[in-house]
Amino acid sequence: MNTWDQRFSRSSAYLYGEQPNQWIASALPELPKGAKVLALADGEGRNSVWLAEQGYDVVNIDYSQVGLEKAQHLAQRRGVAIQTEYADLIAYPLPVAHFDAVVCSFFHLPSQYHALVWQKVIDAIKPNGYLLVQVFSHDQLPLNSGGPKDPDLLYRLEDWQNMLCSMQNQVLQQCQTQLDEGSLHQGVANVINIKSVKQEWCDNEH
C-alpha cells in the first residue's frame, strides 16, 4: 500500500469531495459526445465521474488501487461508466495523439520528473485537443488549505512556461482561489491554472 492508498482507505468519504475541480469544470469547453478524455492521476475519481456524466469516454490513470476502487464505486452510484487503469505515470508509456483532452487537478510529483511526465502528457493529446490543469504553486507552502509540504513537489509558473512551449496557452496563470473540495482542500490557496490547446502542427517528433 502506498501513501495514497493509506490516505484513501482511512475513510469511506471522498477526501477531495465528489464534485469536479471547479477550474476544470468551468474551463473545459464542450467536447463531442464520446470524446476520449484522460483524467490524469484522478485518485478517487471526482473529475472522471463528472466527465463521464458529460458523455465522454473517460480513463482515470492513477497509482492508488484504493483510489481507483473508490472511483468505480462513485461512478456506479452516479450511473456512469469510467475506465480505471493502475499505473505509475512516471514509467507509464501514454499512447501518442490519443486523447481529445487531458484534465488534471493536483498531481504533484518530484520536480526531476516534471518535464518527462508532462511531455508524455502533451504527446498524448490529439492536435487541437485540450490540456486543463490546476496545481499548487510554490506560494502555497505557508498556507494550510491543502497540498504537499515538500517544496520539491510544488510547481513554478516558469516551469510550465517551458513545458508548454509547444502548446497554445489560452490560460497559464498563477492566482489565488478559494478551495472547497472535501476535507483536504479548504480555504484560500495559491494555484496555477492551465488551459492549453495542442497545436495542429505539433507532430510529436522530438
Ligand SMILES: C[S@@+](CC[C@H](N)C(=O)[O-])C[C@H]1O[C@@H](n2cnc3c(N)ncnc32)[C@H](O)[C@@H]1O
Ligand atoms: C492530491 S491527489 C489528487 C487526486 C485527484 N486528482 C483530485 O484532485 O481529486 C494526487 C493523486 O495523484 C496520484 N499520484 C501521485 N503520483 C503518481 C504517480 N507517479 N503515478 C500515478 N498516480 C500518482 C495519487 O495516487 C493521488 O490519487
